[in-house]
Amino acid sequence: GQQLNQSPQSMFIQEGEDVSMNCTSSSIFNTWLWYKQDPGEGPVLLIALYKAGELTSNGRLTAQFGITRKDSFLNISASIPSDVGIYFCAGQPLGGTASKLTFGTGTRLQVTL
Amino acid sequence: DAMVIQNPRYQVTQFGKPVTLSCSQTLNHNVMYWYQQKSSQAPKLLFHYYDKDFNNEADTPDNFQSRRPNTSFCFLDIRSPGLGDAAMYLCATSRDRRGGETQYFGPGTRLLVL
Numbered sequence: 001g002q003q004l005n006q007s008p009q010s011m012f013i014q015e016g017e018d019v020s021m022n023c024t025s026s027s028i029f030n031t032w033l034w035y036k037q038d039p040g041e042g043p044v045l046l047i048a049l050y051k052a053g054e055l056t057s058n059g060r061l062t063a064q065f066g067i068t069r070k071d072s073f074l075n076i077s078a079s080i081p082s083d084v085g086i087y088f089c090a091g092q093p094l095g096g097t098a099s100k101l102t103f104g105t106g107t108r109l110q111v112t113l
Numbered sequence: 114d115a116m117v118i119q120n121p122r123y124q125v126t127q128f129g130k131p132v133t134l135s136c137s138q139t140l141n142h143n144v145m146y147w148y149q150q151k152s153s154q155a156p157k158l159l160f161h162y163y164d165k166d167f168n169n170e171a172d173t174p175d176n177f178q179s180r181r182p183n184t185s186f187c188f189l190d191i192r193s194p195g196l197g198d199a200a201m202y203l204c205a206t207s208r209d210r211r212g213g214e215t216q217y218f219g220p221g222t223r224l225l226v227l
Contacts, residue, residue: 031213042119042203042218043156050213088155090216097210099144099168103155 006089006104013079014112021107022073023089031092032072033101034063038085046087047074069094079111116140117219119204125225126194134189134222136204142217144210145187147179148203150221156203162187163210191224199226 006023013019023032031050035043047058049065049072056063062075072091076083089104118137126132136145144163148156160169162181176198178190191198201221207214 033215035218040201040221040223042117042205042221045215045217048215086153092212096212097214099146099158099161099163099207099210101158101216106153106155108153 004089004091004102004104006107008107009105010108010110012110012112015079015081017079019076019079019083019109020073021087022071023091023104024071025091025102026070028069028094029072029091029102030069030094030096032063032065033090034061034072034074035088035090036085037088037106043088076109079109081111081113084109084111117204117206117217119202119219119222121222122220123223123225125227126191127227128196129193132191132194132224134191134202134224136187136189136219137185138204138206138219139185140206140208140217141184142206142208143184144207144214145181146205146207146216147177147187147189148205148218149198150201150203159189194224194226196226199224 004023034046037043047063052069053067054065060077086106088106090101146161147159150156159173181187201223203221204219205216207216
């Protein structure tokens with residue numbers, strides 16, 4: 001089945017640093033979603049992107065829908081300890097439905113003081 | 114606050130003993146999904162209901178069944194749990210099934226099979 005390549009797999013950063021992660025696909029997507037999952041909890045939606053080139057912010061988080069429609073990135077500025085968790089990208093392929101979300105492999109973020 | 118609720122948060126069952134996990138939503142969404150998530154992996158879709166219409170994924174084992182008695186509730190039944198079924202089970206909803214609709218997840222139920 002279709003897969004999303006998400007990188008990096010894991011990151012160890014210091015509090016206050018900026019973070020960048022991305023997702024790439026071999027095919028075109030018409031929606032990109034970014035979720036954060038804390039240990040033992042369900043994924044929480046951070047940002048949803050619907051148009052190529054769209055740049056959307058949510059507090060310290062900024063995400064962009066790549067102009068080729070095959071990639072997306074998420075930036076976190078000035079990281080804090082509560083940013084720790086696993087970040088998943090998810091996308092809906094062109095012509096697909098909401099029932100067919102494809103997930104990335106996740107980026108595990110650890111923040112040290 | 115409108116939300117997706119899952120009960121229980123932790124469930125322990127015995128090998129082969131049927132178990133039911135429940136999900137409810139106050140979002141009044143048409144679509145409800147069940148995912149299985151194993152450690153450090155992405156969620157894997159098992160099936161979804163679009164209103165009363167059940168849609169199974171091709172690779173979902175027969176051991177997994179689902180019921181949706183009304184808009185608000187959806188159940189996941191595991192008929193004969195095996196050790197390999199130990200996982201986090203996530204319920205999600207979306208307003209509709211069109212492209213561009215966002216899925217909202219519940220907190221999950223962690224299933225342990227002894």
